[in-house]
Amino acid sequence: MEALVTTNNKVFIDYKYLIGISACLRQVDLSIDRCRWTSWNELRAFYKERTGVDYFFDFFINKCQELSLSPRYHESNSTTGKFSYIIRSLLLAFLKQKSFMTINELETSYYLLNEFKSMLRNESPDPKHVELIRFRIANYYTNILLPKLKKKDIDRVLKIGHYLQNESIETLSLNEIVGN
DSSP states (O other), X not given: OOSEEEETTEEEEOHHHHHHHHHHHHHHHHHHHHGGGSOHHHHHHHHHTOHHXXXXXXXXHHHHHHTTOOOOOOOOXXXXXXXXXXXXXXXXXXXXXXXXXXXXXXXXXXHHHHHHHHHHHOSSOOHHHHHHHHHHHHHHIIIIIGGGSOHHHHHHHTTBOOTTOOTTSOOBOHHHHHOO
């Protein structure tokens, strides 16, 4: 099965890639949050070792480029909660619909991934910009991506290990979440 298939305003995505990008963005959010108390270069070093994250970032960026999308941030007007998750799950089960993202959601992911990758190339990015991107990433994966996942996968994504992780908390690596 092809990883991304476009129909009208929807881009159907292999479910494994939705899990992967959700876990990656959660890791970025938590890592940036923990980085407030250390040097930015330590965070950059942490991400130099994360080839799995690069794989998902590059995969989505390349697919967006193939679809001739531009990196644009679209404000999320979606809300989360158990009710919306239950309704969505019932509809997807009833309609047997595949996982998808809208063009706006994909452009937003492209924008966020591009911004984070460019910040990693910078030795001292503007802290206000870093915090803005962290906030947008958190909002995006919480309101857009997580509601697209099954409950068991959400639980696994929320356990992703990150920079300056508390060692007494049980975490999962990206490979453990999405498989090899």
